[in-house]
Amino acid sequence: MATTSPLLVAKNLSISFGGVRALKGIDLEIQPGEIRCLAGENGSGKSTFVKIVSGVYQADGGDLIIGGNTAHHHNPIKASDAGIQVIFQDLSLFNHLSVGENIAINQLIHRGSWRISRNRIREIAEPQLAKVGVDLDLDAPVATLSMANKQLVAICRALAMDAQLLFMDEPTTALTSREVHRLLEIVQGLKEEGLSVVFISHKLDEIFSVADSITVFRDGDKVGDFNAEDLDEASLSKHMTGREVSYGRYHRVHEETAPILEVKNLTRTTNYTDLSFDVRPGDIVGFTGLLGAGRTELALSLFGLNKPDSGQIFVEGKEVTISAPWDAMTHGIALVPENRLEQGLFGDQSVAANISVAVPDLVSNSLGILRAASVQELSHQVVHDMGVNNKNTDVKISILSGGNQQKVVIGKWMLWNPRILVLDSPTVGIDIGSKAEIYDRIHTLASKGIGVIFISDEVGEIAANCNRVFVMHEGEVLREFREDDMKAKDFKATLAGLIANPDSVSVESGSAPAEKVGE
Amino acid sequence: MLKKSPFRMLFNRAMNPMERLLTVVIIAYVAFVSIRNPLFFGPQALFDILSSGAGLMILALGVLIVLISGGIDVSFAAIAVVASYTAVLLARALETDSLLFILFVSIGLGAVLGSINAIIVHFYKLPTLIVTLATASVFHGIMAITLGMKTFTQTDVPESMITFGRWYVWSIEAEDGSRTSLSGYVVITGFVMLVTWFILYRTRMGRSVFAVGSSEEAAKRIGINIFGTRLFVYSYVGMLSGLMGVMYWSRLYYINPDILYGFVELSIIAAVVIGGAKLTGGEGTILGALLGLFVYQLFSNTLVYLGLSPAWSQLFFGSVLLTMLVIIYYRQRQANKKALVFSTM
Numbered sequence: 095m096a097t098t099s100p101l102l103v104a105k106n107l108s109i110s111f112g113g114v115r116a117l118k119g120i121d122l123e124i125q126p127g128e129i130r131c132l133a134g135e136n137g138s139g140k141s142t143f144v145k146i147v148s149g150v151y152q153a154d155g156g157d158l159i160i161g162g163n164t165a166h167h168h169n170p171i172k173a174s175d176a177g178i179q180v181i182f183q184d185l186s187l188f189n190h191l192s193v194g195e196n197i198a199i200n201q202l203i204h205r206g207s208w209r210i211s212r213n214r215i216r217e218i219a220e221p222q223l224a225k226v227g228v229d230l231d232l233d234a235p236v237a238t239l240s241m242a243n244k245q246l247v248a249i250c251r252a253l254a255m256d257a258q259l260l261f262m263d264e265p266t267t268a269l270t271s272r273e274v275h276r277l278l279e280i281v282q283g284l285k286e287e288g289l290s291v292v293f294i295s296h297k298l299d300e301i302f303s304v305a306d307s308i309t310v311f312r313d314g315d316k317v318g319d320f321n322a323e324d325l326d327e328a329s330l331s332k333h334m335t336g337r338e339v340s341y342g343r344y345h346r347v348h349e350e351t352a353p354i355l356e357v358k359n360l361t362r363t364t365n366y367t368d369l370s371f372d373v374r375p376g377d378i379v380g381f382t383g384l385l386g387a388g389r390t391e392l393a394l395s396l397f398g399l400n401k402p403d404s405g406q407i408f409v410e411g412k413e414v415t416i417s418a419p420w421d422a423m424t425h426g427i428a429l430v431p432e433n434r435l436e437q438g439l440f441g442d443q444s445v446a447a448n449i450s451v452a453v454p455d456l457v458s459n460s461l462g463i464l465r466a467a468s469v470q471e472l473s474h475q476v477v478h479d480m481g482v483n484n485k486n487t488d489v490k491i492s493i494l495s496g497g498n499q500q501k502v503v504i505g506k507w508m509l510w511n512p513r514i515l516v517l518d519s520p521t522v523g524i525d526i527g528s529k530a531e532i533y534d535r536i537h538t539l540a541s542k543g544i545g546v547i548f549i550s551d552e553v554g555e556i557a558a559n560c561n562r563v564f565v566m567h568e569g570e571v572l573r574e575f576r577e578d579d580m581k582a583k584d585f586k587a588t589l590a591g592l593i594a595n596p597d598s599v600s601v602e603s604g605s606a607p608a609e610k611v612g613e
Numbered sequence: 614m615l616k617k618s619p620f621r622m623l624f625n626r627a628m629n630p631m632e633r634l635l636t637v638v639i640i641a642y643v644a645f646v647s648i649r650n651p652l653f654f655g656p657q658a659l660f661d662i663l664s665s666g667a668g669l670m671i672l673a674l675g676v677l678i679v680l681i682s683g684g685i686d687v688s689f690a691a692i693a694v695v696a697s698y699t700a701v702l703l704a705r706a707l708e709t710d711s712l713l714f715i716l717f718v719s720i721g722l723g724a725v726l727g728s729i730n731a732i733i734v735h736f737y738k739l740p741t742l743i744v745t746l747a748t749a750s751v752f753h754g755i756m757a758i759t760l761g762m763k764t765f766t767q768t769d770v771p772e773s774m775i776t777f778g779r780w781y782v783w784s785i786e787a788e789d790g791s792r793t794s795l796s797g798y799v800v801i802t803g804f805v806m807l808v809t810w811f812i813l814y815r816t817r818m819g820r821s822v823f824a825v826g827s828s829e830e831a832a833k834r835i836g837i838n839i840f841g842t843r844l845f846v847y848s849y850v851g852m853l854s855g856l857m858g859v860m861y862w863s864r865l866y867y868i869n870p871d872i873l874y875g876f877v878e879l880s881i882i883a884a885v886v887i888g889g890a891k892l893t894g895g896e897g898t899i900l901g902a903l904l905g906l907f908v909y910q911l912f913s914n915t916l917v918y919l920g921l922s923p924a925w926s927q928l929f930f931g932s933v934l935l936t937m938l939v940i941i942y943y944r945q946r947q948a949n950k951k952a953l954v955f956s957t958m
Binding site for chain 1: 814815816817818819820821823824826827828830831832833834835836837895896
C-alpha cells in the first residue's frame with residue numbers, strides 16, 4: 095500500500111448552496127483496490143461530496159487531485175475520463191433504450207463516431223456482463239428489467255467506461271436481501287480485480303459486510319476515517335448521529351385480548367395464500383420476509399387496493415368488505431404506503447395542504463369551503479405532535495428529509511383516529527436519528543390502543559418494534575414468533591437466518607419452538 | 614412455417630400494441646368501405662390519400678421527434694407558413710424562379726426559427742408547449758407585419774413550384790380517358806422517413822434524443838449535450854416544416870399565409886399520439902406515426918365513398934383516438950395492477 099499513490103485526494107473541499115455550507119472542508123484519500131464506505135445520515139454531505147467528485151457540482155473551495163493531477167473546471171466528462179464513475183441512487187438509466195445501449199452509451203456518446211453500430215454495442219456490452227457474471231438480453235428495454243438487474247446494468251455501464259473508482263450511492267435501497275447479498279459479492283469481486291469502490295449507505299449491516307474502511311460524515315464535516323474492524327454498530331451509529339442511539343424494545347402493556355382486526359384464510363391468487371392472524375389493541379405485529387413474500391400485497395388488500403379472492407376480514411368482531419381505500423378508512427384502517435413520495439404525499443404541495451387534504455371535513459364548513467385557520471391549526475398540531483423539524487407548514491413537503499416526510503404521513507393519518515395502522519416499510523431511506531423518533535411515535539400510538547401492522551425486512555427494526563412477528567415466504571406464513579419466542583436470546587439470528595434463507599425452514603421446523611400458522 | 618413474422622424480419626422488433634390496433638382499424642375500415650362502395654378499392658382513393666398525406670407525414674415526423682425528446686411543438690405549421698412564404702417573396706423580389714433556391718431558403722429559415730424555439734426552451738427552462746404556442750404567434754405575426762398577408766393565385770406562383778406540384782411518379786389512365794396520378798411527393802416523404810429513421814436509430818444524435826426524452830437528468834449526468842440535442846431536434850423540425858411549406862403551396866398552385874397555421878397542428882399531434890408516441894417522452898415509432906396519419910387521412914379523404922360529408926371525419930377520427938387510448942391504457946392499467954404499480958400512467 096505504501097508504494098501506491100492514492101487514486102483520489104480531496105483537500106479541504108467545500109461547497110455552499112444559498113448561503114448554507116453543505117460541505118465544510120473535507121479531506122479524503124481513496125487508495126487503489128479498496129472498498130470504502132461513506133457513512134452518514136441523510137443530509138450529512140455524502141451525496142454532495144460524490145457530486146463534486148463526479149463533476150456534477152463545482153466545489154467553492156479546496157482541491158481535488160485525481161490520479162496525481164489536480165482537477166480544474168471539473169465536469170462529468172472529465173471525471174469519467176479520469177476513471178471516476180458514479181452509480182446514482184436512481185441509477186440514471188434510460189428506460190427506453192436497450193440494455194446494450196445503456197451499457198455502451200457513455201462510449202457511444204464520448205468516444206464513438208456519430209454513427210451507432212449494433213456490433214459495436216455488442217462488443218462493448220457483452221464483456222461487461224460477463225465480468226459481472228450475468229446474462230441479460232442486450233436488446234431488451236431497460237424498463238422491463240427488475241430493480242436488481244437495472245442495478246447490474248448500471249454497474250456494467252460504469253465498467254464499460256474503464257472505471258478505476260466506482261461510487262455507488264445507496265445501491266441497495268430497492269433490493270431484496272438476497273439481491274443485496276449478490277450485489278455485495280459482485281462488489282467484492284470487482285475489488286479483487288483492482289477496482290476501488292466507494293459505497294454510500296446508511297444500512298449498518300451492509301457497511302460492515304463489505305467495507306475495508308469507513309469514513310463518517312456528519313453535518314457536512316468529516317468525523318473521521320476508521321478501519322472497519324475497529325468499529326461496531328453502536329460506535330458507528332454514535333459517530334454518525336453524534337449521540338448514542340439505542341432503540342427501546344416495545345412491550346405490549348394492554349390487557350385487552352379481544353382483537354380489533356381478525357383475518358381468516360385470506361387468499362389472493364399469486365399474491366398470498368390462506369393467511370390467518372389477529373391484531374389486538376396495543377399489538378405491533380411484524381410482517382417480514384423477502385420482497386415478493388406477499389407482505390405489501392397483504393397491506394394493500396387491507397386498504398382496499400388489492401381485492402382478495404377469498405377469506406374474511408373482521409374489524410372489532412364484525413365482518414367487513416374492503417373494496418376501496420374509503421371502505422378501509424371508514425373501518426378505521428390506515429395505510430402508510432411503501433413509497434412515501436409517490437403514494438403517500440403530494441410532493442409539490444405544502445406541508446399544511448398535505449395534512450389537511452386527508453381530513454376535508456375537519457377543515458371546511460358545511461358548504462365545503464376551506465377554513466384557513468383550521469388548516470393552520472391542524473397542521474401545526476400534527477407538526478408538533480410528530481416532532482417534524484421544520485415547523486413552517488407552508489414549505490413544500492418535498493424539501494423535508496425522508497424522516498420528516500414520514501412523520502407527516504403518519505401524523506396525517508392520526509387525525510382520522512384510526513384503530514388499525516398498517517405501516518409498509520416505514521423507514522426506508524430514513525436516517526438513524528429520525529428512525530428512532532418514528533419508532534418512538536409508533537410505540538406511543540400502540541400504547542394508546544391502536545393495533546399496528548409493521549412491515550419491514552430489517553431484522554433489527556422488527557425485533558425492536560414488534561411484539562409478534564410473522565415471517566412470510568412466497569405468499570405463505572413460514573413461521574410465527576410470539577412474545578415469548580421473541581425473548582429467546584438467539585431470536586434475531588434465527589429471524590435473520592429465516593429471512594435470508596426461507597427454504598431452510600423445512601429442515602429445522604422440527605426443532606423450532608414456534609408453531610406454524612395457517613394449518 | 615415462418616420462423617419470424619415478416620414484420621419482425623423487416624423491423625427487427627415486435628409490433629407494439631398501438632401499431633397492431635391501428636393496422637386492424639385500417640384493414641377493417643378499408644374492407645367495410647370497399648364492400649359498401651367498390652369504387653373505393655382502386656388506385657384513385659389510395660393515390661389521393663398518399664399524395665395529400667405526403668406533406669402531412671413530413672410534419673408528423675417532426676412532431677414525432679419532438680415528442681420522443683420529451684417536448685411538444687405546436688409551432689411547426691406556423692414555421693412552415695412563415696419560412697415558405699418568405700422564401701417565395703424573396704424569390705420574387707430577386708426575380709429568380711428556382712425551386713432549389715426556394716427550398717434552400719425555406720428549409721434554412723425553418724431551421725433558424727426552430728433553433729429559436731430550442732434556445733428559448735433551453736435557456737429559460739420553459740415548458741415547450743407554451744414556448745412554441747407563443748413563438749408560433751410571434752413568427753406568424755412578424756411575417757404578417759413585415760411582409761404582409763398577400764395571397765398569390767396560380768399566375769403569380771413561381772413556375773418552378775407549379776412544375777414541382779405537378780410532378781407525378783405514376784399515372785394510370787382509366788378507360789374513359791381520365792388519369793389518376795401518384796404525386797412524386799411520396800418519394801420525398803419516403804426519403805425523409807428513411808433519413809429520420811437513420812438519425813433516430815443509427816446515429817449518436819438519435820440515441821441522445823431518446824436518452825434526453827427518457828430522463829434528462831440521467832442524460833446530463835453522463836455528459837450528453839442537452840442543448841445540442843434540443844437544438845438539433847427543434848431545428849430539424851423547422852427544416853421539415855420549411856420543406857413541407859413549399860410542397861404544400863406547390864401542390865395547391867395557390868399561396869395563402871392565412872391557411873395551414875392554426876388548422877393542422879393538433880390533428881397531426883393526435884395522429885402521432887395515436888401511433889404510440891407518449892407525451893412523457895422517450896417513446897414513439899415512425900411506423901406508428903405513419904399508421905396514425907394514415908387513419909387520419911382515411912377519414913379525411915374517403916368518407917365521400919360512404920356518402921358522408923367531410924364533417925364526419927372529425928367525429929370518426931376523434932372516436933378512434935379515444936377508443937384506442939381507452940383500450941391501450943386499460944390494458945396497461947391491468948398490467949400495472951398485476952405488478953402492483955399504482956402510478957397514473
